[in-house]
Amino acid sequence: MGAKSRKKVLEAQTVKYAAIFAALGDPIRLALVNKLSDGTAKSISSLTDGTKVTRQAVTKHLRVLEDAGLVQGSRIGRENLFELDLRPFKDMKDYLKFVSNQWDAALLRLQAFVEDDDE
Amino acid sequence: MGAKSRKKVLEAQTVKYAAIFAALGDPIRLALVNKLSDGTAKSISSLTDGTKVTRQAVTKHLRVLEDAGLVQGSRIGRENLFELDLRPFKDMKDYLKFVSNQWDAALLRLQAFVEDDDE
DNA sequence: TTAAAATGCAACATAGAGGTTGCGTATCAT
DNA sequence: ATGATACGCAACCTCTATGTTGCATTTTAA
CATH class of the missing domain: 1.20.5 (Single alpha-helices involved in coiled-coils or other helix-helix interfaces)
Structure with missing residues (x-):
């Protein structure tokens, strides 16, 4: 056995997986993932189009996805382009x-x- | 095109998937799934063992998993046995x-x- | 029969998710 | 230069997910 017990490691894994699943556990976020699944990076405004919520709401959702490692944003000029990470x-x-x-x-x-x- | 537009159908699918992902988006629920993944049905009390929360909390989590179709419970005597649905x-x-x-x-x-x- | 075990139901508390609005700043285009 | 575009930050609101406690009910076992 290492420094951590198997149980602890398993628990940590579980927490990690849960965070990823939780990130996908919202219709808006899943729709964002769908839009991004074509491989092209998209701006926040672009991703807001077709949504029923505000740009700010989308920004928050993107932050959640980013925290889970599912997307990655990069500032280009005045735009913040997000793309999927598989x-x-x-x-x-x-x-x-x-x-x-x-x-x-x-x-x-x-x-x-x-x-x-x-x- | 049928009665529903493709967009509506896709949206419905997205909502459905999001519900399933959300059900797994919690460490306790994911741990429950892990316990149940050995294929044997388990009672609520049994599933509560090793958890840091109350039996009532576990019951609620099981209800969430059941609503998402991930588990199914059946009353046997005084026990409510839950098993996984793949x-x-x-x-x-x-x-x-x-x-x-x-x-x-x-x-x-x-x-x-x-x-x-x-x- | 009676105590213990397993569960259900309901009320309650609270932290956080999800959303909006308002405003300020940077960048682009004309 | 200047209006429009894209965005960030912060305050604020509301609802719900998560959890607890208390009590009643059903089953089991000695």
Whole structure:
């Protein structure tokens, strides 16, 4: 065992993953991600178009996404251009895969048990 | 076009996905999912063990997960046993894949453009 | 039968998310 | 130079998510 127990590490991982999921857990933010998924960086004003909220609200949402590492902004002239960062998405995929794998392993164990019971 | 515009449908999808992501966007709920990922149904009290919150709090979290379709509870005697439902997880995977695909397609278009520029 | 276990229901508290408005500043375009 | 564009900051508001406590109800087990 290292300095941290397995439990602590798992808990830290859980908190990290939860933060990423939470960032996507809002319709407006998910819509922003959709807009940005075409790979091109977009300004705040541009991202506000088509939304039912204020530019300020969108700015706050972008901040949330940025804190979660899902997007990254860079100031160009008078514009603040945001673009997607796919790395956290891979993290989420990995987590979902982990859950599925646990599940599948459980099913296999159950099946083995039942078959064993048949003999 | 059907009765609903594509935009409306997309928006509805986005709201649905956001609800699922939001359900996982909490450390306690994610920990509950972890516990349940071994495939066995567990009672509320059992799920409360190891948590830093009250049974009532866990109950509320389970309700959130249930509303999102991630878990399902069934009353057996004096216990309320909850188990995971993997279907929404597949939905999330699909969404993440969609974003990745958009991204990859964008990169390909960019690459094609650059190569075209080279000639 | 009776104490313990598991849960549900309801009232309550509170911090924070999500949103708006107002105003100031920097930058672009003409 | 100057109006329009894009943005940041800060104050403020409101609602809801999260959590607690208290009490009643149902089941189980000795």
